[in-house]
Amino acid sequence: MLVFNVGICQLGVVADKQSNICKARSMIAEAADQGSRLVVLPEMFNCPYQSELFSQYAEIYPEGPTIAMLAECAEKHKVIVVGGSIPERDEVGNIYNTCFIFNEQGKLIGRHRKVHLFDVDIKGGTVFQESKTLVAGSSMTLVDTSLGKIGVAICYDVRFPELARTMVLQGAEILVYPGAFGPVTGPAHWELLMRARAVDNQVYVIGAAPALNAAAEYKSYGHSIIVDPWARVLALANEVETVITSKIDFRTLNRVREELPLLRHRKPEVYRV
């Protein structure tokens, strides 16, 4: 499909899992009512973003109320749902930061387990150790959909341009990043990174963040964003709970790639380390 709308549900995550699920359900409906064919949720939308809580909120596919809600909403509203992320437990007890992706029939078409875990210690700023409780995924996630090829990665994964480039070289036309940047790196890097991945790769980029919850231990920067292949910001939230939408038009992507043929001008033989 050449032209369609996409929506982001920037929901405020609270401690009560059931409330998060209900909120996601109603915001997906709102995005669909506004004409979105692809609806994106934020990282860890059923659970406060705290390592020690991930196990308590985790679900095992195909069980679990969050996973069931995503499938139901996709089928009911006939939309593709990129289900942000939730803690996922596998059969041997490992926990991943996982995005489940459902098509318009409510069928699972992809599952991205966050590849790059957020283990940082920024002096005077953010300290986070996802690897204390999470296991990293080990593969790239590209899904074929009725709207085109979509690459999905999660939050800190956006800092690795190689991942985005590889997805684009394999045909991705939209890169979707559920994320949850904080108050330190958010203002400094969130929009920059989303626009950088768009301009580097001449793709649409969608970054979906939770709204700011002032009572939460980890405070999301919000600022969900939709960027076009010329790195223009098509829609940008502030920090409050909201649905944002924008039109995606693949004629823009084709024109940008035709006029400025970056991807054809690459010289991979020069880039070897």
Ligand SMILES: O=C(O)CCC(=O)C(=O)O
């Ligand atoms: O890369 C950043 O600055 C933030 C990353 C993050 O919050 C995450 O990966 O969950």
